[in-house]
Amino acid sequence: MNAGASAVPLACEHLSIRYGRTRVLEDVSFTVPPGCVYALLGRNGAGKSSLVRCLIGQQRAGSGRAVLFGRDAWRDRAALMARVGLVPEEPDAPPELSPSRLLALTGRLYARWDEGATRERLRRFAIPMETPFARLSKGQKGAVQLALALGHAPELLILDDPTLGLDVVARDQVFREVIGELADRGATVLITTHDLAAIEGIADRVGMLRDGRLVLDESLEAVKERYALPLERIFADVTSPSAGGVP
Amino acid sequence: MTWTRSLHVDPAAAVPLWSQIEDGVRRLVASGTLAGGDSVPSVRDLARDLRVNPATVSKAYQSLTDAGVLEVRRGDGTYVSTRAPSLSRGQRSRALREAALRFASVAATFGVGRDEALDELRAAWGELTRGRKGEPS
Numbered sequence: 456m457n458a459g460a461s462a463v464p465l466a467c468e469h470l471s472i473r474y475g476r477t478r479v480l481e482d483v484s485f486t487v488p489p490g491c492v493y494a495l496l497g498r499n500g501a502g503k504s505s506l507v508r509c510l511i512g513q514q515r516a517g518s519g520r521a522v523l524f525g526r527d528a529w530r531d532r533a534a535l536m537a538r539v540g541l542v543p544e545e546p547d548a549p550p551e552l553s554p555s556r557l558l559a560l561t562g563r564l565y566a567r568w569d570e571g572a573t574r575e576r577l578r579r580f581a582i583p584m585e586t587p588f589a590r591l592s593k594g595q596k597g598a599v600q601l602a603l604a605l606g607h608a609p610e611l612l613i614l615d616d617p618t619l620g621l622d623v624v625a626r627d628q629v630f631r632e633v634i635g636e637l638a639d640r641g642a643t644v645l646i647t648t649h650d651l652a653a654i655e656g657i658a659d660r661v662g663m664l665r666d667g668r669l670v671l672d673e674s675l676e677a678v679k680e681r682y683a684l685p686l687e688r689i690f691a692d693v694t695s696p697s698a699g700g701v702p
Numbered sequence: 703m704t705w706t707r708s709l710h711v712d713p714a715a716a717v718p719l720w721s722q723i724e725d726g727v728r729r730l731v732a733s734g735t736l737a738g739g740d741s742v743p744s745v746r747d748l749a750r751d752l753r754v755n756p757a758t759v760s761k762a763y764q765s766l767t768d769a770g771v772l773e774v775r776r777g778d779g780t781y782v783s784t785r786a787p788s789l790s791r792g793q794r795s796r797a798l799r800e801a802a803l804r805f806a807s808v809a810a811t812f813g814v815g816r817d818e819a820l821d822e823l824r825a826a827w828g829e830l831t832r833g834r835k836g837e838p839s
Contacts, residue, residue: 656758
């Protein structure tokens with residue numbers, strides 16, 4: 456067993472971030488249990504991306520902390536890298552590198568790397584392996600990032616608005632792949648998104664961010680049962696800037 | 703599997719997804735679209751087809767297995783049960799009574815009278831049996 460294999464994959468403890476006087480995240484606390492698909496919803500600017508940067512150790516929390524598998528996401532970021540896969544909001548691979556080269560380079564970063572499975576995934580996505588990354592379509596870039604993120608069989612997969620700007624076919628492909636991962640390995644997943652339709656089928660739990668505060672954190676079924684409203688309505692009510700809270 | 707397309711699930715609906723899947727499979731079995739001994743897709747495949755969380759499909763399959771609609775053959779897969787559901791008489795009548803109560807409540811809250819509700823039930827029964835394999839339509 457890995458040390459801390461049974462630990463909670465992801466927890467935020469009173470996480471706050473300010474940029475100067477601007478409050479980006481304010482006292483955000485939530486927990487994602489093993490095997491859970493947690494959808495973090497929020498409008499643009501609600502603080503989703505800052506939260507993700509804290510989780511992957513790219514940004515230090517102002518106060519509070521992000522904890523992955525029982526370890527501090529900032530302090531232990533190097534060690535945690537092996538257990539976490541990230542699909543960033545903006546594809547950020549070096550533009551001149553082909554998927555083939557990216558695959559070779561990324562593989563070298565991880566002790567546990569499944570070259571065969573990753574090639575197979577890229578083949579399934581019909582990715583041209585020798586085309587420079589910059590010349591791939593938006594959907595192809597996302598697919599490459601996803602394949603690379605899954606290549607080391609991460610225990611925690613973080614998808615930062617993975618369907619942003621993707622067409623329905625590409626979006627479908629991303630989710631089919633994630634569902635396959637869930638079925639095969641029982642990975643834990645955090646998806647940040649503003650696209651409710653895409654996640655309603657696969658999320659177990661939802662959190663909603665508004666102006667840097669977590670205004671909802673519950674199981675999806677409980678939310679629907681309690682409000683008996685389409686999630687979209689709840690989202691609109693809970694996240695609109697003028698909202699007083701949940702109806 | 704082509705019949706998975708006839709399993710309509712709506713993630714946005716208030717009814718839990720697993721129970722939508724359970725009802726859908728039940729309907730396919732009741733109508734004879736799925737016959738005893740037919741295999742059903744793996745949890746993984748159905749989850750991908752319907753684009754839902756595998757745990758959701760698992761929950762629906764578990765419930766159908768408990769009810770004797772599906773059976774799991776170890777190392778082989780999941781099949782539509784060839785035997786009559788193994789529910790006790792008491793369990794069966796309890797389940798039926800609950801379902802009837804749900805239906806009656808829906809009808810009553812719509813302001814539908816008993817006769818009209820019974821007509822609908824007969825029509826639904828007819829619709830299911832019409833689709834059965836080997837029976838004249």
